[in-house]
Amino acid sequence: MTQQATYSAGPSAVPQADDTLPARRPSSLRRFLERPSNAIFAALALLIVAAAILAPWITPFGYAEIDLLARHQPPSWSHWMGTDQFGRDVLTRVLYGARISLLVGFSSIAIAMVLGTLVGTVAAYVGGIVDDVLMRLIDILMSVPGVVLALAIVAVLEPSLINVIIALSVIRVSQFARVTRGASMVVMKQDYVSAGRVIGMSGSRIISRHILPNIMGPIIVLATVRFGNAILAEATLSFLGVGIQPPEASWGVLIADGYESLFIAPWVSIFPGLALFVTMLAFNMLGDGLRDHFDPSSRTA
Amino acid sequence: MPFDMVLRRLLLAVPTLFGVALLVFLLGELSPGDPAAIALGLDYESGGTADPAQLQAMREQMGLNRPVMERFFDWLGGFLSGDLGQSVVNPALSVSEIMLTALPTTLILTFGTMLVAVLVGIPLGLLSAVYRGGIVDYLARIISIAGSATPTFWFALVLMLVFAYLWPIFPLGGALQDYGLAAIILPVMAVAMHPAALITRLTRAGMLDVLSQDFTRTARAKGLNPRVVVFRHGLRNALIPIITVIGFQLGGIMGGTVAVEAVFSLRGLGKVLLDAIYEHDLYVAQTAVLTIATVFIVVNLLVDILYFVIDPRLRTAQTR
Numbered sequence: 001m002t003q004q005a006t007y008s009a010g011p012s013a014v015p016q017a018d019d020t021l022p023a024r025r026p027s028s029l030r031r032f033l034e035r036p037s038n039a040i041f042a043a044l045a046l047l048i049v050a051a052a053i054l055a056p057w058i059t060p061f062g063y064a065e066i067d068l069l070a071r072h073q074p075p076s077w078s079h080w081m082g083t084d085q086f087g088r089d090v091l092t093r094v095l096y097g098a099r100i101s102l103l104v105g106f107s108s109i110a111i112a113m114v115l116g117t118l119v120g121t122v123a124a125y126v127g128g129i130v131d132d133v134l135m136r137l138i139d140i141l142m143s144v145p146g147v148v149l150a151l152a153i154v155a156v157l158e159p160s161l162i163n164v165i166i167a168l169s170v171i172r173v174s175q176f177a178r179v180t181r182g183a184s185m186v187v188m189k190q191d192y193v194s195a196g197r198v199i200g201m202s203g204s205r206i207i208s209r210h211i212l213p214n215i216m217g218p219i220i221v222l223a224t225v226r227f228g229n230a231i232l233a234e235a236t237l238s239f240l241g242v243g244i245q246p247p248e249a250s251w252g253v254l255i256a257d258g259y260e261s262l263f264i265a266p267w268v269s270i271f272p273g274l275a276l277f278v279t280m281l282a283f284n285m286l287g288d289g290l291r292d293h294f295d296p297s298s299r300t301a
Numbered sequence: 302m303p304f305d306m307v308l309r310r311l312l313l314a315v316p317t318l319f320g321v322a323l324l325v326f327l328l329g330e331l332s333p334g335d336p337a338a339i340a341l342g343l344d345y346e347s348g349g350t351a352d353p354a355q356l357q358a359m360r361e362q363m364g365l366n367r368p369v370m371e372r373f374f375d376w377l378g379g380f381l382s383g384d385l386g387q388s389v390v391n392p393a394l395s396v397s398e399i400m401l402t403a404l405p406t407t408l409i410l411t412f413g414t415m416l417v418a419v420l421v422g423i424p425l426g427l428l429s430a431v432y433r434g435g436i437v438d439y440l441a442r443i444i445s446i447a448g449s450a451t452p453t454f455w456f457a458l459v460l461m462l463v464f465a466y467l468w469p470i471f472p473l474g475g476a477l478q479d480y481g482l483a484a485i486i487l488p489v490m491a492v493a494m495h496p497a498a499l500i501t502r503l504t505r506a507g508m509l510d511v512l513s514q515d516f517t518r519t520a521r522a523k524g525l526n527p528r529v530v531v532f533r534h535g536l537r538n539a540l541i542p543i544i545t546v547i548g549f550q551l552g553g554i555m556g557g558t559v560a561v562e563a564v565f566s567l568r569g570l571g572k573v574l575l576d577a578i579y580e581h582d583l584y585v586a587q588t589a590v591l592t593i594a595t596v597f598i599v600v601n602l603l604v605d606i607l608y609f610v611i612d613p614r615l616r617t618a619q620t621r
Binding site for chain 1: 316317318320321324325328329331332446447449450451452453454455456458459461462466551552553555556557559560563564571574575578579586590593594597598
């Protein structure tokens, strides 16, 4: 009898979802950060974002401050990353470049996430011809390599910050749509969705109340994993001269600036590239950590 | 080999390609430039100080005053038959010729990259899994983590600096015809970095998964040569997700190629596209995008077919 009592105490706590749900969130974040690698890369990502925001207070130079007497200076105590062909401080430009690179990365991923999720959930929920048409469109978008499609879009729209963000959002929508569609299909087979239908909930309500909360995991993982790719794509476009236009400086613009003088002053290209590397590393690892966190069976590390 | 399955994929590729063509063509229609003005060497946006009569005559000559859909089908027909007329900006060159001379470079870069990525990634992932926790495993993981965070075009610059300037064993850049394979070794290394890193990771994960399954344990328990267990039981099963990923990586590879072609002045389709964009040669740019998409779709199709060759389960599932 006593054994029976202790036995039932455990499972009986589970059905009371109202008690356990609000308490799960902080503990989930805590569990995530308990893995040292997650904590390290989360801190690194925060540090990069902070450096971008605080750029004007970190460096004594202006990002377009020209000093023709100090052209192509190698790294030194006064210029930690050296100077470029106009004597501009490379570290300063890397810090300011982070603002544009991160801005483009965050906004293009956010737009792609919202649009892609909308397309994916609607395709899964409505099904039939709507699903077919949307998925064929996604197939077409995915049949052109992302960077090539982005190049074509920016070339048509004319290179500018906004147009780069638009192009990079367009090429990512398809991935978010596919992932959310797949995940929504799984969720829609659950009893609580049928129950919602039976009691007469509207489609938008079922999507927002039942489907979306249950597919947030894969969406967040995809957004984080793809963030590195998004800033790489921006850098690639800008490097090729069809992205952010000088005098605005993203990391891609800086690497292109240094390309001219690669053999005389390699640091002008090397350091912005390293910044890109560290940022991609931090967000890739964070994404991997999140994936393991949401789906421990996919653990690869 | 389920022939009908391959045929089905092939047939599905046709409407997709048509859709891509339409997308690319309509994108071009949105472009602010006036091809007639560009052909006359005028300022591409406003038409500048063009004599309206002259501009009109040029439009007439280029067939620009015909309806959009008629021009679209003309272009698509020209693309499929290989007769696309002359480039507007460089009238001496035919558009098909520009594509055909660039195509081999793109194909060699793409397949070379896939080959290198597989030849590096699979052995590294295999060793990493077999000697789990050892020094090889540790190194392989560092390489794969760093590799997937390395910006492709920047890595190309670094390779160029080190292996073409500081220690000049490869050319600084230039055409395949002039330097032979030496011209593409650095570009391939640069583009292969990402897919190789990913394949290493997946091979390791897949092998660890397969090696812990019952059938591998049985194979080992009945005294099979460990090498046979690793290769025949392990790798063959681990290969399946890897092939899927090579397909997914293809877009990244072909995108990376564009920038790397620019760095090494290799005249592949990416460079053709970029130059056309710089010169506002709309017609060539559209055709280049469609050619790249065609290569992309065809290679993806090949990867799909490979998938059926390697996984016998898919074959039986389809023929049933």
